[in-house]
Amino acid sequence: MSRAGLSLDRLGGVIAILIAAAIILGPFSIYRANRIASGDARGIMFALPSAFAIGLMVLSMAIALVSAFVRALAARLAAAAFGMIAVFVAMGRSADFLTPAGNSFARVSPAWGFWLLSFAFALLVADALTRLRFGPWERLAALAVAAITLALLLGSGAWNNVSILKEYATRADSFWREARQHIVLALGSLSASVLVGIPLGILCHRIPAIKSAVLQTLNVIQTIPSIALFGMLMAPLAYLAATFPLAATLGIHGIGAAPAFVALFLYSLLPVVANTVVGLDQVSPKVIDAARGMGLSSRQRLQQVEFPLAFPTILTGIRIVLVQNIGLATVAALIGGGGFGTFVFQGAGQTALDLVLLGAIPTVLLAFAGAVILDALVDLAKGARA
Amino acid sequence: MSVFSALLRIALLALLVTFIAAPQVFAPVFEPLTSHGAPAIYNQGSLVALTLSHLWTVFVATLGSIVVAVSLGIFVTRPSGLEFLPLSRTIVNVGQTFPPVAVLAIAVPLVGFGEAPTLIALFLYGLLPIFENTLTGLTQVSPLTLDAARGMGMNARRRLVEIELPLALPVILAGIRLSLVINLSTATIGSTVAAKGLGEVIIAGLQSNNTAFVVQGGLVVAMLAFFIHDAFRLIERRAGRYQSAQASA
Structure with missing residues (x-):
């Protein structure tokens, strides 16, 4: 195995292709007039305020490059974890952006572009964790960090306009x-x-x-x-x-x-x-x-x-x-x-x-x-x- | 297998076939499980048709899982796919924490009611045990054996087809057996989303509070699973024996 800083990582290459497909082809969120109406899928550029959309695309492409070319496991893990948080925050932002003010029937749910992007980042996280060969305590710590991050994200209200949490709010x-x-x-x-x-x-x-x-x-x-x-x-x-x-x-x-x-x-x-x-x-x-x-x-x-x-x-x-x-x-x-x-x-x-x-x-x-x-x-x- | 257990199996199989073909014969057995004069035997459709469509759904889905999972398993154990091996193991481990019901239910809003969500859920869930066992089977082939095959002038393709796959076969078969048994059971839940199968009998029983239906549906599925499990164990043992015969030859 070459130890060169920049050489193509084939698995990372596949993940990079997934990331590119998700942001270029995939609709990021779906807007529906009510919870069972048929949806209207929006690509990233139309699902988020422009500055935010461009930021997310640039960040995702950067992570795709890290995934394809950077061998250092810690860097891969950090990039993937950061991307994961960014894509979740973006989903919450998209829901705020697309929901008309005062409309409590409208639903904004994640579309396949969101899921594919999250999946690609999750693969990158999983791959880095697998190759780091964490011991049991480190794995438990990683789980705790993930759980706390998720709790903070949901607790902060960033996802309150996302359809799943609207279902939650009524129940x-x-x-x-x-x-x-x-x-x-x-x-x-x-x-x-x-x-x-x-x-x-x-x-x-x-x-x-x-x-x-x-x-x-x-x-x-x-x-x-x-x-x-x-x-x-x-x-x-x-x-x-x-x-x-x-x-x-x-x-x-x-x-x-x-x-x-x-x-x-x-x-x-x-x-x-x-x-x-x-x-x-x-x-x-x-x-x-x-x-x-x-x-x-x-x-x-x-x-x-x-x-x-x-x-x-x-x-x-x-x-x-x-x-x-x-x-x-x-x-x-x-x-x-x-x-x-x-x-x-x-x-x-x-x-x-x-x-x-x-x-x-x-x-x-x-x-x-x-x-x-x-x-x-x-x-x-x-x-x-x- | 002893004569006794073979006879027992034949008797059970005969019982199962008779029950599916002519369930009315067994009405007195199920009578005590009903109340208020409810029918003792499922009367809303033919058990034969339900059994066949149940088995067909499981068969088609599992066949798809076998093709995909074994190909992927072969790919990640070749030199060109080795980079994907550690991550594939992780994916299998994580994937198996997904409850089959969740996969089924998520498929419904995406593809509608009927056979499709059940097929998708069974296919996806069936992948994991087969893929895992294909990996185990192919990675446990001893490097010495492979070296010997290489020494005999076998190319990579012949090594795979003539050495690695036959040696891994019993483990792969065990994975297929696991998938089939899980899928037979999960397919019954498919009836909650309008797939045709033996789950209909159970659900009809739950809805009309008729335990006789629930028991009938459950027993037929359990016995089908038992026989498939049994048949596969037999084939696995044969495959294992063939191997040791080859090894000693």
């Missing part, structure tokens, strides 16, 4: 209620599956006779489509609520969060149990022999030797479950279980993209943040073991 209360519900569903079922799954995994490891039966049953559960499992659980839970008043007072009903919670719990069991078994099976017999030689009892061996050694693998299972649960919890909305899926399905029903995005974007961000955090924890656990 601010229900948004946070559904957000809490989504997190409770995803994390609550995850905790339950960890509490049940790890002991079950240990049992499977100790008693090989039940191992294949348990794992196969859990495998079959995973193949049941989510809406079907949610639906199937409605019947027994409705029966439970009708038969035992206590169940009903505990909030167990046929319709609502209870079947969703149980279904997510059942889906979560397989990765937790399977990874516990794999993790424990991987512990070398020599290590266990040595522990036995040191006079450790079976229970002490499990607590002090086997479990700590298997922990990173178990954590990997938990990471799979976390991401899977955050995604699947959207389906809960179909059976009245709430969560971000409420907006997703409402929006799909009305073909209102902004409303879909109001549900989908937080879900994706949550899942992404969960994946980054758990990946970092897995690396830390591996490091602690080594």
